[in-house]
Amino acid sequence: MIDVINLEKSFGNVEVLKGITTTIDEGEKVVIIGPSGSGKSTFLRCLNCMEDPTSGSIIFEGEDLADMKVDINVHRRHIGMVFQQFNLFNNKTVLQNIMLAPVHVGVSDIRKAKRKNFFTNIGNIFRKEQRDLIKIDKTKAQVIEEARENAYILLNRIGLADKADVYPSTLSGGQKQRIAIVRALAMNPKVILFDEPTSALDPEMVGEVLDLMKQLADEGMTMVVVTHEMGFAREVGTRILFIDQGIILEENTPKEFFENPQHPRTKEFLSKVL
Amino acid sequence: MEILLNRWLSFWEKIQNPGVYGEVLKGLRNTAYIAVVGLIIGIVIGTLIAVVRVVPKYKRIARILDKICTVYVAFFRGTPMVVQLLLGYYVMLPLLNITADPLTVCVIIFGLNSGAYVSEIMRGGIMSVDIGQTEAGRALGLSYATTMKKIVVPQAVKNIIPTLGNEFITLVKETSIVSFVGALDLYKAFRNIGNSTYEYMVPYLMMAIVYIILVLIITLGIKLIERRLRRSDRRN
Numbered sequence: 073m074i075d076v077i078n079l080e081k082s083f084g085n086v087e088v089l090k091g092i093t094t095t096i097d098e099g100e101k102v103v104i105i106g107p108s109g110s111g112k113s114t115f116l117r118c119l120n121c122m123e124d125p126t127s128g129s130i131i132f133e134g135e136d137l138a139d140m141k142v143d144i145n146v147h148r149r150h151i152g153m154v155f156q157q158f159n160l161f162n163n164k165t166v167l168q169n170i171m172l173a174p175v176h177v178g179v180s181d182i183r184k185a186k187r188k189n190f191f192t193n194i195g196n197i198f199r200k201e202q203r204d205l206i207k208i209d210k211t212k213a214q215v216i217e218e219a220r221e222n223a224y225i226l227l228n229r230i231g232l233a234d235k236a237d238v239y240p241s242t243l244s245g246g247q248k249q250r251i252a253i254v255r256a257l258a259m260n261p262k263v264i265l266f267d268e269p270t271s272a273l274d275p276e277m278v279g280e281v282l283d284l285m286k287q288l289a290d291e292g293m294t295m296v297v298v299t300h301e302m303g304f305a306r307e308v309g310t311r312i313l314f315i316d317q318g319i320i321l322e323e324n325t326p327k328e329f330f331e332n333p334q335h336p337r338t339k340e341f342l343s344k345v346l
Numbered sequence: 347m348e349i350l351l352n353r354w355l356s357f358w359e360k361i362q363n364p365g366v367y368g369e370v371l372k373g374l375r376n377t378a379y380i381a382v383v384g385l386i387i388g389i390v391i392g393t394l395i396a397v398v399r400v401v402p403k404y405k406r407i408a409r410i411l412d413k414i415c416t417v418y419v420a421f422f423r424g425t426p427m428v429v430q431l432l433l434g435y436y437v438m439l440p441l442l443n444i445t446a447d448p449l450t451v452c453v454i455i456f457g458l459n460s461g462a463y464v465s466e467i468m469r470g471g472i473m474s475v476d477i478g479q480t481e482a483g484r485a486l487g488l489s490y491a492t493t494m495k496k497i498v499v500p501q502a503v504k505n506i507i508p509t510l511g512n513e514f515i516t517l518v519k520e521t522s523i524v525s526f527v528g529a530l531d532l533y534k535a536f537r538n539i540g541n542s543t544y545e546y547m548v549p550y551l552m553m554a555i556v557y558i559i560l561v562l563i564i565t566l567g568i569k570l571i572e573r574r575l576r577r578s579d580r581r582n
Contacts, residue, residue: 122481153486155481161483256485259487
């Protein structure tokens with residue numbers, strides 16, 4: 073699903089990623105662990121080009137996202153992202169947070185299709201072979217209504233439907249993060265990237281977020297997770313990447329990784345965190 | 347004190363003349379018109395410039411626009427507004443061969459001038475919004491422009507309302523220079539009263555009071571707007 077080929081990233085003179093090659097298949101739950109400053113967050117942020125790779129390729133659905141000519145916004149719709157600091161839109165209510173992107177994308181698609189049809193129609197006057205128009209099967213109001221229904225389904229799922237009309241500033245960290253996760257889900261992404269989703273939470277709220285993530289994993293969502301939660305990595309992950317100094321030092325199934333680490337650096341790291 | 351009272355009485359008699367208070371009202375209207383429309387133009391221009399200046403400079407077009415904006419801001423902040431007014435009215439109009447009444451020229455110059463100041467205010471506002479907000483918008487597949495429009499700029503505007511109020515008050519007071527190009531404003535109206543009686547004390551005093559009242563009203567208005575925009579905050 074995502075092929076990462078020789079990915080390198082530098083900030084100025086600092087080389088953060090020094091050639092990472094890996095493949096993330098559909099349905100996989102890849103957990104990335106490593107010491108701080110190892111480049112694991114940078115790697116994750118390169119996957120949807122939040123950071124533009126310095127060199128290398130990221131092939132998502134046959135297109136290279138690292139190529140500046142690719143319309144990254146179209147691909148980002150299919151790659152959800154959850155941040156350490158939640159990053160809910162502070163000026164929008166919970167419901168608006170979830171609806172914003174689906175509505176905007178849906179409405180602008182309709183607008184684009186209409187514009188294209190307009191020119192096709194004009195062109196068709198002069199063409200012998202008539203070109204087909206793009207079908208528009210929804211109105212703007214329908215898009216909005218669908219997004220609203222979907223948002224309520226998602227909110228009900230996490231039990232926060234009663235918070236639909238409040239602003240994020242009144243919510244707890246765990247609630248914010250769960251809403252951030254369903255906001256990503258509202259776009260029906262093919263893969264979700266989690267950037268240390270529980271690191272900014274109070275210990276007692278970590279559980280509710282991890283539970284939601286486990287549910288997603290059970291439903292077969294493809295996930296790439298940067299985390300310090302070793303328990304989660306062991307339980308949910310299908311593959312562990314251990315990144316240090318900008319390269320993948322070790323890559324294995326959770327069972328093998330935790331019980332039988334190969335690399336001395338991995339052993340050292342695990343002895344500290346476990 | 348007696349002098350003041352006598353002069354007040356003669357001023358009072360004078361101002362009851364419809365022609366005279368009509369002129370004051372017209373001056374007041376022009377002052378408000380120039381300041382309000384000027385500020386609106388300023389906010390539009392300022393926001394555009396601010397966005398251009400914070401946009402990542404990957405593309406050549408972004409760098410060129412950035413340079414143009416730098417020159418623009420340097421010019422409008424670097425010369426007095428009177429000079430800009432005079433340049434606009436006595437240089438640009440004849441050069442471009444346009445006829446326009448002084449009031450229109452004033453509104454445009456005030457808008458352009460305030461655009462330069464608002465751009466810096468707005469830039470500060472945009473930079474005060476957490477970068478995570480932009481990242482969250484972009485990660486959902488929204489374009490840079492949409493993210494700015496729907497998420498960052500609304501939050502930035504909320505943060506800069508007090509400073510923007512300052513700018514508005516400055517604009518209201520700066521309108522007192524428009525008589526340089528022959529437009530009628532509060533100052534001109536009161537000066538005309540003085541000119542007709544050779545008695546300036548009371549008209550100028552009254553002028554100061556009118557300005558203060560105007561500014562107080564604006565201050566109140568800003569407070570109301572701020573309170574409304576702070577709904578999504580916890581600090582009310």
